[in-house]
Structure formats: C-alpha cells, structure tokens
Amino acid sequence: MIDALTMPFTLLCGMTAVYGLVPARARTSAFANANPAIIARSATITIALLVVAFLAKLEFVNFDTNSTAIEAPLCLLLLATFTLTVPRIRPMQALYVAAWAQILAEMGFECVDLVTNGLSEPAHVVCRTVLSVLCAAALYAACRRWLAPQLQVNGSYLIGRRKLAFVVAIVILFLLLSNYQLIFLLIGSRGHSYMVPAFRLMTGTLSLAALYLQNDIEKRQQAQLELNMVQQLWQRQQSQYATAKENIDIINRKCHDLKYQLAAFRAMRGDTSRDDAEIDRKLGEVERSVMIYDAxxxxxxxxxxxxxxxxxxxxxxxxxxxxxxxxxxxxxxxxxxxxxxxxxxxxxxxxxxxxxxxxxxxxxxxxxxxxxxxxxxxxxxxxxxxxxxxxxxxxxxxxxxxxxxxxxxxxxxxxxxxxxxxxxxxxxxxxxxxxxxxxxxxxxxx
The missing domain is CATH 3.30.565.10 (Histidine kinase-like ATPase, C-terminal domain)
Structure with missing residues (x-):
C-alpha cells in the first residue's frame, strides 16, 4: 500500500514547490478575496490530480518491471497540469516552474526514502507520511523565501525559447538518469537499497545545479546589459552637457551684446516725444523677450x-x-x-x-x-x-x-x-x- 502512495506524495511535494515558485501576484490571485468558487475549483483540481496519481501508481507502475519509467514523466505531466490550471500562469512559465518543482519533489521524496528505508511496515507508513508532509512544507518555505527571488527578475520569470529548451533537455536527462531500471543496471542489483535514492539524489543535485547556473548566467548577462545601457546614457549625457554649455554661453554672449545695442539705440532716439515713447515701448518688449536667456x-x-x-x-x-x-x-x-x-x-x-x-x-x-x-x-x-x-x-x-x-x-x-x-x-x-x-x-x- 505504501508504494501506491509514493507518487501522490511526490506530486504533493511538487504542488507545494509550485506555489512557492510562482510569482507572488499569481499566488495571490489564486485565492483573491477568498472567493469560494476559486477555492473550490482549486481544491477539486488538486484532489483530482492526486487521485489520478494514486490510481496510476496502483495500476500501471510496478517497481519490479520497466513500467517505473513512466512514473516520473507522468508525475511531471500532472504537475504541469496543476501549474497551468491552479496558479494559472503563462504556459512557458508554467513549464519552467513545473520542471523545477518536479526535480525538487523527487529529491525531497528520496530524502524521505533514505530516512525511512529499512523500517517495519507500520512505522514505515507513519514516518513516510509525516516526513512527506514536513518535506512539502519545507519545500514551500525554501522556494518562496529563497529560490523564487533568485530565479525571478522583478517578480516574474523571463522565459525565452532557448532557456526553455535548455530546461526541457535537463529534465529529460534527469528523467533518464533517475530511472530505476538504469540505476539497477549501473549498481548491478535490483534490491531497494540505499544506493537507489543516493544515486537519484546525486542526479537531482546535478540537474538543479545546471538549472541554477543557467539562470544565474542569464541574470548576470541581463545585469550587464542594463549596466551597458546606463553607461551609454551617461556617455550621451556627457556629450549633451558639452553641447548645452556651449549653446548657453553663445546665447548669453549674444543677449549681452544685444542689450548694449538696444541701450545705444535708445540713446539715439529723436526729439519727438510721441516717437520716443513708442520707441521705448518697443525696446522694452525686446528687452523683456531676451531676459529669459540672461536668467x-x-x-x-x-x-x-x-x-x-x-x-x-x-x-x-x-x-x-x-x-x-x-x-x-x-x-x-x-x-x-x-x-x-x-x-x-x-x-x-x-x-x-x-x-x-x-x-x-x-x-x-x-x-x-x-x-x-x-x-x-x-x-x-x-x-x-x-x-x-x-x-x-x-x-x-x-x-x-x-x-x-x-x-x-x-x-x-x-x-x-x-x-x-x-x-x-x-x-x-x-x-x-x-x-x-x-x-x-x-x-x-x-
């Protein structure tokens, strides 16, 4: 019976990891204003996916046959479905988040398997159940507080085609290397020993390291592009400063000369008072129009x-x-x-x-x-x-x-x-x- 629960436990850990990884606004909108319809819909989808995982594990996946190869891809498919239908983020982001959550969930389950391996049946069931719930909570906390801020840029994921292709390649490689039949072939034994979860943990760690380094390199490149843009603006403004200073100096010199010319023109006005008043008025208007440049x-x-x-x-x-x-x-x-x-x-x-x-x-x-x-x-x-x-x-x-x-x-x-x-x-x-x-x-x- 406990073997039938391994896939639902893994899926549950993946679901909590998804909620820790999705952008904050998607996590909030999933339960916005505590809308009963949204909560009921999300709960229904979650329970349905867990039931599907339980039935699939019970009916199609056998530890002693090659059918174990479909367990991880099926879990990833259910996890991607959950990510698309409950937090409801964009497809490319959903696939990216689901890939991270799948590998984290597999590693979390393997840690639980290492701890509970060798226990008798009643203790095995109880310990695995309790540890799976604790593992899910730990994954949520770690993803939300540390991993998500590391992967996101300004509160969202920037996923391009090349980045998604790299993630898909890493996930496929992880699914192949963590297949039980391949591990049995490598260790030369079909027994459920400590070597199996240890090997899967090593594979998961390398996969996560590759995904994290790829994301870190991309963020560094983005930061460098932003710095280059700021430096280009700085250089452009340095050139603008020189041009502005020269233009303002020219304007001030011309206005200074113009005011002296106006003063000389006023001194040359005629003897007719009416004409002098009109000249004074027009000269005053010209002086006021150039005062702006002398300020x-x-x-x-x-x-x-x-x-x-x-x-x-x-x-x-x-x-x-x-x-x-x-x-x-x-x-x-x-x-x-x-x-x-x-x-x-x-x-x-x-x-x-x-x-x-x-x-x-x-x-x-x-x-x-x-x-x-x-x-x-x-x-x-x-x-x-x-x-x-x-x-x-x-x-x-x-x-x-x-x-x-x-x-x-x-x-x-x-x-x-x-x-x-x-x-x-x-x-x-x-x-x-x-x-x-x-x-x-x-x-x-x-």
Whole structure:
C-alpha cells in the first residue's frame, strides 16, 4: 500500500514547490478575496490530480518491471497540469516552474526514502507520511523565501525559447538518469537499497545545479546589459552637457551684446516725444523677450549651473515654474558627467509629470541640494495627482513613449550614480506630490 502512495506524495511535494515558485501576484490571485468558487475549483483540481496519481501508481507502475519509467514523466505531466490550471500562469512559465518543482519533489521524496528505508511496515507508513508532509512544507518555505527571488527578475520569470529548451533537455536527462531500471543496471542489483535514492539524489543535485547556473548566467548577462545601457546614457549625457554649455554661453554672449545695442539705440532716439515713447515701448518688449536667456544660475558649480539653466529655459518656454535652492560647492566631489546626468534625468522626469497638470499653480518643480551632517542631500519635488505604479524593483513604471530602448533607465541611472558614491535613492509619494531624494556621503576632506 505504501508504494501506491509514493507518487501522490511526490506530486504533493511538487504542488507545494509550485506555489512557492510562482510569482507572488499569481499566488495571490489564486485565492483573491477568498472567493469560494476559486477555492473550490482549486481544491477539486488538486484532489483530482492526486487521485489520478494514486490510481496510476496502483495500476500501471510496478517497481519490479520497466513500467517505473513512466512514473516520473507522468508525475511531471500532472504537475504541469496543476501549474497551468491552479496558479494559472503563462504556459512557458508554467513549464519552467513545473520542471523545477518536479526535480525538487523527487529529491525531497528520496530524502524521505533514505530516512525511512529499512523500517517495519507500520512505522514505515507513519514516518513516510509525516516526513512527506514536513518535506512539502519545507519545500514551500525554501522556494518562496529563497529560490523564487533568485530565479525571478522583478517578480516574474523571463522565459525565452532557448532557456526553455535548455530546461526541457535537463529534465529529460534527469528523467533518464533517475530511472530505476538504469540505476539497477549501473549498481548491478535490483534490491531497494540505499544506493537507489543516493544515486537519484546525486542526479537531482546535478540537474538543479545546471538549472541554477543557467539562470544565474542569464541574470548576470541581463545585469550587464542594463549596466551597458546606463553607461551609454551617461556617455550621451556627457556629450549633451558639452553641447548645452556651449549653446548657453553663445546665447548669453549674444543677449549681452544685444542689450548694449538696444541701450545705444535708445540713446539715439529723436526729439519727438510721441516717437520716443513708442520707441521705448518697443525696446522694452525686446528687452523683456531676451531676459529669459540672461536668467542663468550661479550655484557655485558650473556643471549644475548649465543643467539648471538648460532646464529652466525649457520650463519657461512651456509655462513651468522651476525653483532651485542649491549649494553647488557641496557637489564638487562628484564627477561632472554624474552631476549632469543625475540632475538632468531627475528634472526631465519632473517636467514630464507636471506637464500633464492643467492648473498653472501645479506646474511647479522644486529642486534643492545641500550638505547636512556629512551627507549631500538632493531633493526633487513636483505635483503629481495621478496614481504612480511602483514596480517590483522599487521604481515607478515608465510612461515615456519616445526613445525606444531607453525606457525606465533614467531613475535606474540616478540610483546607479548614487550607489557608485555609496549613497542611496528613495521615492516618497503623497496624494498630490512626488519626491525623489538622493543621499550621498561626503568624502572626508571634500
């Protein structure tokens, strides 16, 4: 009788592993709002699959014949069915999760088999049942708290065709090597000894190691691609800084010369008072139109002055008010390109947000930078009365529709820059405001 329960026990361990591995939102939606219909459906499917496993083991699988070869593939099929119908995740993710869960469940059962091997029948049944339940609980806890975060990227699985093909190959290899008949042939005995679970444990460990290394390599490649993207943005912004500085210098020189020319023109006006008044009025209009270009910032940091001036010109043209209280000297220890990238990205995000405001009084951006107790404190605050969705990486999801390939990398670049100097970046959201704060320790002697 106990042999008939081995497959249901393995399937039960696999089901708990699946629930530990699926993304949190899929696990939550399976029992959302404690809907009785969803719970009843999930329970029915689970019980039905366990019954199928019990009947299949009882009728078709015999330890003494080659029919043991169908046990593991059948269990994997039932586990994949469970993953598709209960958590209801996408097919490629379901196959990936089911493969991990199958190997983990097989290893868990083999551990139970090692512990209970050799016990008499009553103790064997009781111990195997209790240990199987404990093993299922342990698998769920380990998968949810440790393994799932290691395998997922921003709370979901990124499964491509090549990755899935590799997983399928590993699973097929595991099923072949863990087949009882092959093990009997290798050890030269058909007895149910400690060598059988030991060999299957070794095969499972190697399979899991291969899957984990493949996933780790992929995550490292993804991280490197993201770093390369941030560096490309950094290099592009470094070039933009040089161009912006040159353009602003040219504009200021031209406007400075133009104001002197206007003053000279006013001094040459005629004797007719009416004509002089008209000339004064028109000259005043011209002077006011060029004052926007003379409103440069003087914070004590030339790079910060350039980026603030550049952004203020854009804000003025789009009816956005930008105020700034900054001690530029406090930024002297930062690299020039990092200053330009950090402030440029943050102000661009704020501009994009307040541009959606219809109320002119809410089209306001506040920028501040100062040193406080050994830290450089930088803050950007703007009105934001639309819901902001925070992703699993702690950053708002991007709403930009331009510059394909650069979506969402502005805040990543800011966080990367802060971390390069040992600092942090955090976001504070209130009902009608969005605040981005950067805190960087000031080096001793800076």
């Amino acid at each position: 440069t910032f003087d914070t004590g940091n030339p790079v910060l002055d350039v980026v603030l001036t550049e952004k203020s010109l854009y804000c003025e043209a789009h009816h956005i008010t930008m105020t700034c209280m900054a001690d530029g000297k406090a930024l002297d220890f930062l690299d020039k390109a990092d200053v330009y990238a950090l402030f440029g990205n943050a102000i661009d995000n704020a501009i994009e947000s307040v541009a959606k405001q219809q109320d002119p009084n809410k089209r306001v951006i506040q920028v501040s930078a100062y040193a406080d107790n050994g830290f450089l404190m930088i803050r950007f605050r703007n009105y934001c009365d639309v819901p902001v969705t925070i992703g699993d990486d702690g950053l708002p999801t991007t709403s930009k529709t331009h510059e394909p390939g650069y979506h969402g990398y502005g805040l990543r670049g800011i966080r990367y820059t802060a971390e390069q100097y040992g600092g942090t970046m955090d976001i504070h959201i209130e009902p009608e405001s969005f605040t981005l704060r950067v805190m960087i320790p000031v080096p001793t002697g800076a």
